[in-house]
Amino acid sequence: MIMMVAVWPSASHSEALNRTFMADPVPIVPSHVHSINDSVSAEQAADDYEFVIRQLVRTRVISVSEISDCPKFDLILLGMGPDGQVASLFPNHSVLGENDEWVTFITDSPKPPPERITFTLPVINSASNVAVVATGVSKAEALHLAIDDVGPDSPSLPARMVQPTNGKLVWFLDKAASSKLDGAQFSN
């Protein structure tokens, strides 16, 4: 089962993900792929997407976290923006405090497109596995702030707030992105 909550209304993004997951050698059944409805408003698209997930929970296709009462996905795959954004959860945005909805929407994304839908933090942190992929030097500072022990003044970066309650968090980084991590050492 692949749930795709990326950017809305960027059909090309969803289509690219579709192609990736549909491509061999990943044998995904097409009916297990749930894309975003980009022919309605972002608010409606978020409601529709949450409805789909609730149906899948009701029919026990997706299990529920006993801790958070949120859907418990096997794996959530995230990218991270240079500002520490994950999913469409941006720094200092009120969406970071959304604890009631599973899927929500924003209309003022600091980077295009302005209208997006996103899983909320409680859903991300209920997953069994969360993988975050970050590459390139533009992500280095945010990665340092997200991963290293930066003390009590550490900013509430969305990427730092990804802390699965009862699951694993794995970072996939390249050398450039990791270059500002404390103790980073690279061999040739």
Ligand SMILES: O=C1O[C@H](COP(=O)(O)O)[C@@H](O)[C@H](O)[C@H]1O
């Ligand atoms: O807005 C988004 O940004 C992140 C990071 O993108 P990148 O181009 O800086 O790597 C991306 O992972 C996410 O899918 C997208 O919604």
